[in-house]
Amino acid sequence: MIYILVVAAYVLLLLGISIYKSRSVKSAEDFMVAGRGVPVYMLVATLVCTWIGSGSLFGTAGLTFRTGISELWFSAGAWVGILIIYTIAARVRKISKYTLTDLLEKRYNRLAKVLGTITIIIAYMVIAGYQFRGGGRFISILSDGSVAPETGMLIAAFLIIGITVLAGMVSIVSIDIFNGSLMLLAMIATLPFAILGHGGLDAVITTIQQVQPSHLSVMGGHDFVWVVGIALPTFLLLMSESSMYQKFSSADNAENARKAVLGMFVGVVVVEILMMLIALVGFAIYADDPRFFMTDGSVNRVMAEEIILRIGFEQVPVVIGSLLLAAGAAIVISTGNTFLMVASTNVTRDIFQAFFYKEATESQIVWIQRSCIVGLGLLAYLMMSQFESILEMALVSYTMIGASLAPALLAAFFWKRVTRAGGVASIASGMLTVILITILNSVYRDSAEVLNLLVISFPLDTDYIAIPSVIVSVSTLVIVSLLTEKPDPNDWQEFIED
Secondary structure: HHHHHHHHHHHHHHHHHHHHHHHHOOOOOHHHHHHHHEEEHHHHHHHHHOOOOHHHHHHHHHHHHHHHHHHHHHHHHHHHHHHHHOHHHHHHHHOOOOOOHHHHHHHOOOHHHHHHHOOOOOHHHHHHHHHHHHHHHHHHHHHHOOOOHHHHHHHHHHEEEHHHHHHHHHHHHHHHHHHHHHHHHHHHHHHHHHHHHOOOOHHHHHHHHHHHHHHOOOOOOOHHHHHHHHHHHHHHHHHOOHHHHHHHHHHHOHHHHHHHHHHHHHHHHHOOOOHHHHHHHHHHHOOOOOOEOOOOOOHHHHHHHHHHHHHHHHHOOHHHHHHHHHHHHHHHHHHHHHHHHHHHHHHHHHHHHHHOOOOOOOOHHHHHHHHHHHHHHHHHHHHEEEEEEEHHHHHHHHHHHHHHHHHHHHHHHHHOOOOOOHHHHHHHHHHHHHHHHHHHHHOEEEEEEEEEEEEEEEOOOOHHHHHHHHHHHHHHHHHHHHHOOOOOOOHHHOOHHH
């Protein structure tokens, strides 16, 4: 009962902050980018919370349980992406657009913006959807199974949608100060207690060496192609993560946007390494627990994704467990808020304002976006049935964003020769490739048949989905750009610093 009380108290605190902050929303700019007045410390916290979501709490944990420390290749893709983002964060803030798709329109054309919007809506609904699914499993664990995961998903969806509707970006950056601090504190506190609970560090290492020694290997028994496949989605998503660009636009000035990226790098690296270590210790603790393994001895991927929360609920002292479970709630809520917020901003600005309500007042824009948040949240809930695990949802959504938008976006900032036609073709081809692979995987997942298309066999393991998608997108970008007329210097001057 104490776990439920602590988590409920924390969620009520976040809800109270959101209600209080909703009173300060006076314009669409307040709602979308927090009035462009967010200081560095708040921006660091909200950027870290943007990245550390259910994909980390469940997906990273499950991948660690399955592969050991080689999971870090998955995380490292994002770390490299953050360092590259550092070089353009100030430029993004100077351009001062609301969304990533505004940048695409400015560098390419309106069609690039529309295609980018469609890509973001699809991918971000998947990401929001797995926050709901993660929240449902979290609530089921918290209630010791008395609340079914399906019921928990409804509760999680209601909370996430409700908090986002209240005050938009103002509430997100405000509650993420608490979320980020709690997240870091909980992970630091949990790791030593989890190790002690299994008899100490030597006992943990001995168990892993006996059960699955490859878990202590950097490659984890995999080849280089697997490393590329698992690192690409996080790298590409980080490079084209629309919520980060929207939050850069929320910064109080360009230099602080850049400083916040360095703070984000440190925060994300620390939290993700701690999560990996906790999940690795969890593998040792639950190495002989039949709940975590299938009858053929393979890892139960769905159950493995719960490893961090299971440790909090079953293995560590109540105080530490309560802290960790409250952090779990913070992770799910903060990420769900952000992705619903960004997707709704794109729909509001790129569809409703652009085509239907060109003369809408500030108040009307805010209410249109609130309606979009509710609508997208419901669609996100309905999309969850198309996937088996949170990691699968994460890899597909990351690749959808990364393969479609990252090549065109990077080219905008680093390659003067990219043309409008090249950028549009890259976005379209990347998006269509991911959709095609996802559809074929769904069709052939439970089929006895195997489809061989060119050099790819379906169903394709989602660990590798990024490789063909990126090859198609980048090839299209380069080939079409070289075959079309060079862009005017005015097209790229604001994006590229000589």
